[in-house]
Amino acid sequence: MKRILIIDCGSSKVPLLEEIVFESADYETHSFFEVTQETTDSFDGIIISGSPILITEEDMEPYLTQASWIKTTIKPILGICFGHQLIGLCYEAFGSRMKDCRSMNEIEQFEDCPLLYRLPNIFEMQEDHCESISIPQEFELVANSDECINEVMQHESKKIYGVQFHPESSGNFGHILLENFIEMC
16 A cells, blocks of 8 residues: 655644545655655655645745755655645745635646546636745646636656645545545655
């Protein structure tokens, strides 16, 4: 059975994420500042949760230093909301404020991406954010919405993915996305 590391960045949605991952894989949850490169090496894949932290208001340097393993690991990574933003910042994206988006939202996929396998080209996911990131270096934009340009991104050559929305609280489509990620690990 696959082993997934869930990195808890302080999101209240981590228990929902654990419930879904438990259906398909063994998992361990570790606090963000406890995770090292060595920690990540013993798992088949890594999920970085959301967080109440605002990247436009927080000094992100300690987070970027702590997350430096993101650029060197060979393990598949899925960043959710804050995790998505953190991955982007590690690859030179910049963050910006936007209007609050805290409801189900239509996402439109326009590039093939294994993370979105079995989802329709337009699907709904739960949003819970007021910031977004630009498209980072070495990434391609996969999906957007009327609310946010960078809803889904994938690394050009590594299995690193980011989603601005919360699949763990999005019903069946969210479950499918998380299953797809675990299958890739």
